[in-house]
Amino acid sequence: MLNATHDPALRSWVSSANAPGTDFPIQNLPFGVFRRRAEADCRVGVAIGNQILDVEKSSSLGLFHGLAAEAGAACSGGTLNALMALSAAHQSALRAALSAQLAADATWYRSDPQLGLRLLTPISDVEMCLPATIGDYTDFYASVYHATNVGRLFRPDNPLLPNYKYVPIGYHGRASSIVVSGTPIRRPRGQIKDPQADIPVFARSHLLDYELEVGVFVGPGNELGQPIAIDAASTHIFGLCLLNDWSARDIQSWEYQPLGPFLAKSFATTLSPWVVTLEALAPFRRAAFTRPEGDPAPLPYLFSSADQLLGGLDLTLEVALLTEQMRAEGLEPVPVSRGSFADMYWTIAQLLTHHASNGCNLRPGDLLASGTVSGPVKDSRGCLLELTTRGDEPLILPTGESRRFLEDGDEVILRGYCERAGAVRIGFGECRGIVVSALPGA
Amino acid sequence: MLNATHDPALRSWVSSANAPGTDFPIQNLPFGVFRRRAEADCRVGVAIGNQILDVEKSSSLGLFHGLAAEAGAACSGGTLNALMALSAAHQSALRAALSAQLAADATWYRSDPQLGLRLLTPISDVEMCLPATIGDYTDFYASVYHATNVGRLFRPDNPLLPNYKYVPIGYHGRASSIVVSGTPIRRPRGQIKDPQADIPVFARSHLLDYELEVGVFVGPGNELGQPIAIDAASTHIFGLCLLNDWSARDIQSWEYQPLGPFLAKSFATTLSPWVVTLEALAPFRRAAFTRPEGDPAPLPYLFSSADQLLGGLDLTLEVALLTEQMRAEGLEPVPVSRGSFADMYWTIAQLLTHHASNGCNLRPGDLLASGTVSGPVKDSRGCLLELTTRGDEPLILPTGESRRFLEDGDEVILRGYCERAGAVRIGFGECRGIVVSALPGA
Numbered sequence: 013m014l015n016a017t018h019d020p021a022l023r024s025w026v027s028s029a030n031a032p033g034t035d036f037p038i039q040n041l042p043f044g045v046f047r048r049r050a051e052a053d054c055r056v057g058v059a060i061g062n063q064i065l066d067v068e069k070s071s072s073l074g075l076f077h078g079l080a081a082e083a084g085a086a087c088s089g090g091t092l093n094a095l096m097a098l099s100a101a102h103q104s105a106l107r108a109a110l111s112a113q114l115a116a117d118a119t120w121y122r123s124d125p126q127l128g129l130r131l132l133t134p135i136s137d138v139e140m141c142l143p144a145t146i147g148d149y150t151d152f153y154a155s156v157y158h159a160t161n162v163g164r165l166f167r168p169d170n171p172l173l174p175n176y177k178y179v180p181i182g183y184h185g186r187a188s189s190i191v192v193s194g195t196p197i198r199r200p201r202g203q204i205k206d207p208q209a210d211i212p213v214f215a216r217s218h219l220l221d222y223e224l225e226v227g228v229f230v231g232p233g234n235e236l237g238q239p240i241a242i243d244a245a246s247t248h249i250f251g252l253c254l255l256n257d258w259s260a261r262d263i264q265s266w267e268y269q270p271l272g273p274f275l276a277k278s279f280a281t282t283l284s285p286w287v288v289t290l291e292a293l294a295p296f297r298r299a300a301f302t303r304p305e306g307d308p309a310p311l312p313y314l315f316s317s318a319d320q321l322l323g324g325l326d327l328t329l330e331v332a333l334l335t336e337q338m339r340a341e342g343l344e345p346v347p348v349s350r351g352s353f354a355d356m357y358w359t360i361a362q363l364l365t366h367h368a369s370n371g372c373n374l375r376p377g378d379l380l381a382s383g384t385v386s387g388p389v390k391d392s393r394g395c396l397l398e399l400t401t402r403g404d405e406p407l408i409l410p411t412g413e414s415r416r417f418l419e420d421g422d423e424v425i426l427r428g429y430c431e432r433a434g435a436v437r438i439g440f441g442e443c444r445g446i447v448v449s450a451l452p453g454a
Numbered sequence: 455m456l457n458a459t460h461d462p463a464l465r466s467w468v469s470s471a472n473a474p475g476t477d478f479p480i481q482n483l484p485f486g487v488f489r490r491r492a493e494a495d496c497r498v499g500v501a502i503g504n505q506i507l508d509v510e511k512s513s514s515l516g517l518f519h520g521l522a523a524e525a526g527a528a529c530s531g532g533t534l535n536a537l538m539a540l541s542a543a544h545q546s547a548l549r550a551a552l553s554a555q556l557a558a559d560a561t562w563y564r565s566d567p568q569l570g571l572r573l574l575t576p577i578s579d580v581e582m583c584l585p586a587t588i589g590d591y592t593d594f595y596a597s598v599y600h601a602t603n604v605g606r607l608f609r610p611d612n613p614l615l616p617n618y619k620y621v622p623i624g625y626h627g628r629a630s631s632i633v634v635s636g637t638p639i640r641r642p643r644g645q646i647k648d649p650q651a652d653i654p655v656f657a658r659s660h661l662l663d664y665e666l667e668v669g670v671f672v673g674p675g676n677e678l679g680q681p682i683a684i685d686a687a688s689t690h691i692f693g694l695c696l697l698n699d700w701s702a703r704d705i706q707s708w709e710y711q712p713l714g715p716f717l718a719k720s721f722a723t724t725l726s727p728w729v730v731t732l733e734a735l736a737p738f739r740r741a742a743f744t745r746p747e748g749d750p751a752p753l754p755y756l757f758s759s760a761d762q763l764l765g766g767l768d769l770t771l772e773v774a775l776l777t778e779q780m781r782a783e784g785l786e787p788v789p790v791s792r793g794s795f796a797d798m799y800w801t802i803a804q805l806l807t808h809h810a811s812n813g814c815n816l817r818p819g820d821l822l823a824s825g826t827v828s829g830p831v832k833d834s835r836g837c838l839l840e841l842t843t844r845g846d847e848p849l850i851l852p853t854g855e856s857r858r859f860l861e862d863g864d865e866v867i868l869r870g871y872c873e874r875a876g877a878v879r880i881g882f883g884e885c886r887g888i889v890v891s892a893l894p895g896a
Contacts (some may be wrong), residue, residue, distance in 0.1 A: 147589075148630050153713060163712075165703045173711050178654050179645055181712040184626035184720070188590050188815045189678055198679040200812035203753065205622055212620050214811070215756050236631055236722070239893070263812065269615050271595060271625040271715025278626070278814040280678070313646065313656050328854075369656070370642035370705070371893075372720040451681070451813075453614040 018295060020436050023116040025128065028061025034427065035439020036061055038114050041107055042286035042440075043067075043092055043251065046138040054090035054141045059286055059441070060114055067110070070131055075113055075120065079105035085144035092144045092250070096231045097376035100247045103231065107291060117197040122381055140285035142192050143253070144229060144377035149190060149281070149365060151225075151257060151381045152182040156357040158386035161235065161398045177308055180358045181365040185257075185381070193284050193443045199420060199450040200279040202263035217260035219403070220418040222329050224394035225345035226353055226379040227255035228360050229287055236373040242316040245361035246290060248374065253425045254284035254443035255381045256330075261397055261417065283379075284426070284443035290384075292438050296430040298324030298354060313369055314362045327353035327440075329385050329428045331394065336421030337411045345425050346410055349399060351385050351392035353428075421450040460737060462878050465558040467570065470503025477871065477881020478503055480556050483549055484728035484882075485509075485534055485693065488580040495564035496532035496583045501728055501883070505574040506568050517562065518557055521547035534586045534729065536693070538673045539818035542689045544778040545673065549733060570782055582727035584634050585695070586671060586819035591632060591723070592809060593667075593823045594624040598799035600828035603840040607752070619750055622800040627699075627823070628720035635726050635885045641862060641892040642721040644705035658892035659702035661845070662708055662860040666836035666868055668795055669697035670802050670822040671729055680814040684758040687803035688732060690816065694770075694802075696726035696868045696885035697823045702840055703859070724866070725821075726885035734880050738872040740766035740796060755811055756783045756804045769795035769882075771827050771870045773836065778863030787867050788852055791841060793811060793827050795870075862891040 023030045024038040036042065036059040045054045046064055057064040070076065071084030086094035112118060121128040156176065163171030172387055175181070191197075200221055205212035214227035231250035234240050240248055258279060264276030309315060326400065329352065332345035337375045358366075362382055384394040394418050400406055403416035418424070424447075428440035465472045466480040478484065479499040487496045488506055512518065513526030519651055525548035528536035537545065554560060563570040598618065605613030617623065633639075641662055649656035673692035676682050682690055699719060706718030751757065771794065774787035785786040800808075805822055826836040835841045838859050842848055845858035860866070866889075870882035 119720075148628060149507075175647075175654075175708055175711065178647075179709050181709070181713055182716055184628055184716070186590055186626055186814060189813075191678070198813055200811050201681075205617075211750065212617075212753070214753050236633070237893070239643075260812070266617055267621050267623070268712075268714075269617065270714070271623055272710075272712070273625065275625055275809075275812040275814065279812040308653065311654070311656050367717070368704070370644050370717040370721040371631075371640055372628060372717065375630055378630070428499055445735070450862075451679070 018374050020434065024060060024114045025116050025118060025121050026060045026063055026114060028063065033437065034061055035441050038111060039436045040288065041110055042288045042292065042294045042439045043095070043100060043143065044286045045091060045141040045143050047141055048133060048138055048174050048242065056087035056092060056095070058110055058318040059135065060065055062135055063137060064135055065110065065114065066131050066133065070113065071141060076106065076109045080109035091377070093377040096144060096250045097233070097383065099232060100287040103250065103289070104291060106303060107289060141190055142190065142283060143285060146187045146190055146379045149187040149379045149381070151383060152180055152358070152363050153383040154356045154358040155383055155386045158384040158394065158398065159392065165402050178311065180363050183272045183365065184364070185281065189278055190281045190283055190379070193282055193312065193445070194263055195445065196448045197258055197280045197282065197309050197445045198448050200260050200263065200275070201450050201453070202260060202275050203266055204248055204262040205266045215453065217262050218417070219261035221261050221396045222258045222331065222418065222424045222448060223257035223259055224329055224349070225255040225257050225350070225384060226327070226382040227253045228281055228382070229253070230374045230376060230378040230380070230388055232371055233375040234300040234368050237371040239371060240365050240368040242314060242361055242365045245364045248364060249290055249360060250285035251289040252293065253287050254428050254440050255433065256282040256424060256426055256445055257381060257384070258282065258444055258445070259395070282443055282445040284441055286441045288438065288440055291366060293325060293327070293430060295435045296326040296432065296438065298326065310362065316361065318330070324359065324430065327354045327430050329353060329426070332425040332427070333409065333415070334423040334425065335409060335411065335413055335419065337413055338409065341411060343410060345423070347391055347406060349391055351387040352396055353385055355387040355392070356382060356385065395416045418447050420447055422447050431440060456512055460742065462876065465554045466502060466564050467558050468502045468505050468556060468574065470505065473503065475879065476503055478881050479878050480553060481878045482730060483552055483729045483733045484734065485537070485585065486727045486729065487533060487583040487585050490575060490580055496531035498534060498537070499554055501577065504577050506577055506580060507552065507556065508573050508575065512555065514851070518548065518551045522551035522879060533819070535819040537587060538671060538692045539675070541674060545692065546733060547732060547883070569713070570716060573885065582634055584725060585727060585729050588629045588632055588819055588821045589817045591627040591629040591821045591823070592624050593627040593825060594622055594800070594805050595825040596622060596800040596805060597632065597825055597828045599740055599797065600826040600836065600840065603828060603835065607844050608669065610718045620753065622805050624809065625714045631720055632723045632725055632821070635724055635887070636892045637724065637887065638679065639887045640890050641715070642702050642705065643892050644702060644717050645708055645893070646704040647708045651768040654708060657895065660859070661703035663701045663703050663824040663838045663891060664773065664860065664866045665699035665701055666771055666789050666791070667697040667699050667826060668696045668824040669725055670768070670805070672816045672818060672820040672822065675817040676810050676815055677892050679813040681813060682807050683828045684756060684803055684807045686804045691732055691802060693731040694730035694735065695729050696870050697886055698724040698866060698868055698885055699823060699826070700724065700887070701837070724885055724887040726883055728799065728883045730880065730882055735769070737877045738768040738874065738880065740768065756807060756830055758781045758803065761815055766801065767795045768874065769870055769872050771795060771868070774867040774869070775851065775857065776865040776867065777851060777853065777861065779855055782794050783853060785852060789863070790849060791835055793829040793834050795827055795837055797829040797834070798824060798827065803892060821881060861890050862889050
């Protein structure tokens with residue numbers, strides 16, 4: 013899958029894309045949907061340094077040819093769905109064309125720099141939108157560390173259920189309440205039953221949590237009744253983003269039996285606006301994906317010698333917190349955890365193939381999420397439930413504040429990036445959300 | 455909510471609508487989306503006797519006025535979503551206008567019967583489509599009899615979990631695989647673990663079941679973060695239909711812990727094509743909705759003196775089976791169960807208000823389902839799992855065949871209707887699906 017955009021020496025005429033540490037060098041080119049302030053329409057773009065290149069306008073100017081032109085023409089509806097529906101070859105061709113368009117030696121830019129500049133908008137001048145119209149959203153549970161840590165809180169002697177190492181556990185989530193990074197998150201109200209109480213009350217959640225996850229956008233879909241073979245899984249994946257699966261733990265513990273989480277999750281899910289393609293991530297795929305000694309092999313439909321690498325991705329994921337008091341004191345967000353997506357038990361190819369294995373049809377723009385990304389050590393735990401052991405070991409913040417769960421005014425910031433010596437950093441940008449107080453009670 | 459269409463003496467110039475026993479008298483007027491054979495476009499219509507009235511064409515001919523004209527104009531997109539998004543007053547006005555248009559004494563029809571006839575198409579000449587683009591689909595568990603029967607199979611001493619009488623239990627379902635009545639249902643493959651086996655296998659499901667449910671289409675939605683008060687719930691409900699929540703019990707029992715049903719359900723859900731409005735059902739709402747002696751009262755956010763009636767609906771629901779052998783012998787479908795929607799523990803107003811109580815936004819065209827409708831007696835059990843006690847007590851069919859679960863070639867037919875002395879019968883039509891064999895194994 014390597015193409016020109018992976019050349020680590022490649023530079024762009026957009027100078028901010030060449031700055032060390034940028035999330036968006038020319039080797040990345042993540043897709044997103046943006047709206048210029050004071051404009052009504054959403055437009056498809058790619059991030060380059062601190063700028064957005066308008067893909068729709070580039071397409072209408074005839075800058076693309078062949079498959080790339082077909083792919084560019086699919087970028088006109090204000091969402092990425094039509095592009096996602098095209099073949100991986102189309103998507104790859106458009107990415108290569110964008111790379112050529114943005115390369116420092118692009119002849120068209122040299123001949124008319126003003127045109128090039130007119131295709132750019134500073135990221136700071138736009139409002140980002142959801143990348144796609146999300147038909148269905150599915151949340152998995154692919155970190156064995158997370159499953160074990162959470163299981164231990166409820167079943168100390170038997171934390172991991174017997175199906176875990178065979179079934180990529182997942183459940184359907186709520187698509188309507190997925191919001192883009194920066195949208196305020198209203199603390200939910202719901203039924204809560206204190207362990208000492210006889211009956212529940214309807215009240216504001218006081219055990220509000222985040223969950224650090226990776227989102228996966230489906231590219232070309234499958235027909236109802238037709239599974240997706242594991243070797244074909246990567247051709248059905250458009251790209252990855254960051255996802256915060258906000259969770260009200262007190263609502264969750266009372267409602268979740270026997271059918272799983274529902275209102276504890278459906279009040280909001282936050283998505284980062286930039287979708288990083290598998291091609292951009294290719295240099296950070298691990299050479300092999302192996303299971304711990306003694307664990308069962310995946311069943312054949314989930315095993316591929318070709319594509320098993322897809323989850324073994326050296327993607328570093330971080331969570332930072334910024335409280336109201338920290339903002340008042342002018343402090344920066346404080347990191348509270350750091351983990352790696354390489355620690356997941358199931359690859360994203362396995363999640364996708366399992367999802368379609370019963371014939372369930374996935375559609376372009378459907379969203380899968382990994383489940384909370386937690387690793388083997390304590391500071392790699394991807395939610396407060398795990399980090400604070402259900403509140404028993406509060407975090408102490410630089411202001412002297414402590415946190416068992418989220419307070420009103422707290423902002424949660426997820427970040428993700430791939431870094432390695434000899435490779436250009438590929439960043440995901442940020443996924444942010446600030447908690448606002450619950451509606452007053454009835 | 456009573457309006458002209460409830461006059462039990464009202465007759466239509468469409469003679470089949472006046473036949474005793476029709477599902478679609480002029481008092482019903484359910485909405486649906488149809489396509490004439492050899493036409494590509496889907497169109498909005500209402501069922502009247504054995505005909506469909508083309509609502510889009512009626513609207514374009516200027517037959518509606520005021521709010522009804524606005525509602526008629528919303529019927530042009532080939533789905534009901536735009537009509538569902540309008541106010542209950544709009545929907546009611548359109549229904550009243552359609553009733554006047556179809557009444558035996560309609561002056562416009564008397565002056566130009568040919569025009570009236572050109573607006574009709576025989577139901578037998580069309581293909582029905584899904585009524586709406588379904589954004590999110592949520593499945594509830596609102597029958598205490600079903601929850602108790604199923605719970606007893608797994609926990610004989612403690613069948614009903616402690617949250618059941620407080621929380622309208624539900625979970626997110628899969629929207630992409632909802633299909634309209636008549637679509638063949640491919641038997642899924644999936645992970646199945648025999649209780650005696652050490653490890654699971656990936657194989658065809660051999661415990662395939664149906665679930666008899668009622669579907670509820672959301673009308674006007676709510677904004678994210680803004681709950682829906684119980685007294686306002688009915689104004690957010692467009693109408694009801696029949697729903698078959700196909701379930702692979704062997705996949706379900708292995709996968710469902712801890713996050714609930716997933717691939718056991720997501721391979722297909724069948725919906726009946728006609729959406730019956732709350733106005734048409736109004737004569738069949740019970741005068742009071744009461745809980746059994748000793749049960750807790752609903753929490754205040756789920757209690758309404760005005761709207762608590764909404765689930766106490768005298769809607770009779772039936773399941774019939776037709777096997778391949780029965781078809782070969784020319785037999786009619788055999789009824790296997792009959793229940794009443796009045797036996798549900800939670801009303802549809804309570805389901806809707808609970809769903810939005812955490813601020814989750816419901817959108818026009820979103821679908822809620824009741825969960826399996828089972829009653830207190832054995833022949834009112836709405837799925838084979840309950841009817842055959844997980845296969846221990848097979849059904850014996852007129853051919854001498856027995857059924858523990860569904861075999862390939864079996865057709866499941868759901869029917870629903872409201873009947874009472876002094877009232878005109880309001881029918882739902884049918885929800886049908888035939889099981890076809892699984893794809894060959896890998």
